Amino acid sequence: MFNNTSSGHHLSIDELMSASSPTCPVCGSNEDDIIENVKAGCAHCYVTFAHILNPHIERMHALRIPEPPPEYADLLRDYPTFGDIAVSTRIRLARNLSEFPFPGAMNESQQLSVFEQVGDFLGGIAEGDAFRVIDISDMKRESPFEAASLLERHLISKDLFHKRGVCGAAISPDEKVSVMINEEDHLRIQALGEGLSLFGCLETVGKLETMLSDHFDFASDKDLGWLTRCPTNLGTGIRASVMLHLPAHTDSGSIHGLTARLAKSGYTIRGFYGEGTKPVGRLYQISNQQTMGLTIRQIVENLNALVLRIITREREIQHALDDHHPGYIDDHVWRAFGILTNARSISGDEAMQLLSAVRVGISIGELNVPIGTIDSLIHRIQPNTLCFEAGRDLSEPEMNSVRATVLRKAIKSSV
Numbered sequence: 001m002f003n004n005t006s007s008g009h010h011l012s013i014d015e016l017m018s019a020s021s022p023t024c025p026v027c028g029s030n031e032d033d034i035i036e037n038v039k040a041g042c043a044h045c046y047v048t049f050a051h052i053l054n055p056h057i058e059r060m061h062a063l064r065i066p067e068p069p070p071e072y073a074d075l076l077r078d079y080p081t082f083g084d085i086a087v088s089t090r091i092r093l094a095r096n097l098s099e100f101p102f103p104g105a106m107n108e109s110q111q112l113s114v115f116e117q118v119g120d121f122l123g124g125i126a127e128g129d130a131f132r133v134i135d136i137s138d139m140k141r142e143s144p145f146e147a148a149s150l151l152e153r154h155l156i157s158k159d160l161f162h163k164r165g166v167c168g169a170a171i172s173p174d175e176k177v178s179v180m181i182n183e184e185d186h187l188r189i190q191a192l193g194e195g196l197s198l199f200g201c202l203e204t205v206g207k208l209e210t211m212l213s214d215h216f217d218f219a220s221d222k223d224l225g226w227l228t229r230c231p232t233n234l235g236t237g238i239r240a241s242v243m244l245h246l247p248a249h250t251d252s253g254s255i256h257g258l259t260a261r262l263a264k265s266g267y268t269i270r271g272f273y274g275e276g277t278k279p280v281g282r283l284y285q286i287s288n289q290q291t292m293g294l295t296i297r298q299i300v301e302n303l304n305a306l307v308l309r310i311i312t313r314e315r316e317i318q319h320a321l322d323d324h325h326p327g328y329i330d331d332h333v334w335r336a337f338g339i340l341t342n343a344r345s346i347s348g349d350e351a352m353q354l355l356s357a358v359r360v361g362i363s364i365g366e367l368n369v370p371i372g373t374i375d376s377l378i379h380r381i382q383p384n385t386l387c388f389e390a391g392r393d394l395s396e397p398e399m400n401s402v403r404a405t406v407l408r409k410a411i412k413s414s415v
Contacts, residue, residue: 024048031260051261083371084363085311086196087243087283087378090154091205091300094185094228094237095212098219102229103182111166111182118181121215122170131170131179136160148384154192159183177204184229187212194372196242198304202296225292235292240300242307247282247360248317258310266290267306281352281378286310333361340407345400351381351407373414380406
């Protein structure tokens with residue numbers, strides 16, 4: 001089921017992650033100049049803008065770009081999840097039932113039929129612990145904060161949350177797996193994992209997709225692969241993403257160069273809630289854009305290699321910042337820790353920035369707090385999740401007070 005391919009060309013991992021200056025130190029050309037003209041301003045531009053020019057050179061002269069070096073296999077063995085920088089992983093597969101129109105063209109009767117068929121099937125599996133099947137429209141009426149909390153915890157998408165008609169989700173008891181029903185496609189099968197866990201998530205969604213495909217006939221084409229409502233998802237239908245904490249890239253300004261390189265190479269970098277959102281707490285989602293031309297396994301392996309390069313580069317930049325500003329990181333970390341463990345009122349934006357600083361302190365060994373505590377707090381302190389746990393709507397002052405209490409108690413109890 002994971003073998004759909006077609007042709008395509010993207011930058012190699014080495015080209016993507018090659019260090020470069022935003023401007024050429026010799027002639028002053030910038031990345032925009034090179035991208036617009038595809039011509040070097042001087043001899044040194046070939047070093048400064050190698051990540052832009054090398055793909056063109058490769059095509060013109062058929063140069064062989066080397067594969068990722070073997071030492072990354074050792075990194076995977078020694079640091080299996082890279083939890084100091086990789087916060088979480090998600091893999092999603094888009095699939096559609098062959099006998100129905102895509103959700104955007106379905107009438108209410110067809111929407112209901114798909115929802116009931118898929119919901120009944122998922123509600124009866126999982127070896128005794130059935131998936132919880134949710135009608136989003138009903139939940140928004142009966143428990144609006146719970147519905148919005150599902151969005152904040154990445155169990156459903158923005159599109160599903162705002163969609164009208166018969167749609168919903170089936171969520172596993174441990175909330176590591178969810179299947180969105182009648183979103184843009186009939187099924188969006190997704191698995192969530194901690195740290196860098198692309199291959200574990202791939203195994204999970206693969207097993208569930210096999211179970212579903214044994215029961216339902218998915219729409220496919222021998223040339224186009226799995227058929228989806230949006231052509232951008234044709235082929236494998238996979239979107240794999242890793243949430244990375246990149247404070248050094250952010251503080252140094254290197255995030256802009258990384259964003260440009262990813263945009264030109266079949267990957268995308270987005271904010272905390274995905275497409276159209278801004279990064280908060282220096283958290284970014286890195287995901288594939290290409291869904292055709294490679295197998296699912298190849299797409300996941302390439303993203304995994306790219307993420308390892310970004311993680312390595314993040315550590316290098318962090319060491320450089322610490323060398324140039326000795327003591328700055330320690331002071332920043334301990335100030336944040338002091339506020340989070342003593343504040344009686346704190347806004348959401350401030351809390352995310354402070355949690356980011358504390359996460360840096362944990363990653364460099366300055367603070368002895370389980371990193372899982374910080375990652376769980378990222379979701380617990382979101383507005384609707386706080387209201388849901390409180391059982392009522394909270395005013396802004398109340399929310400800031402409750403948020404401070406949650407942060408203070410959770411961090412102090414874990415030290």
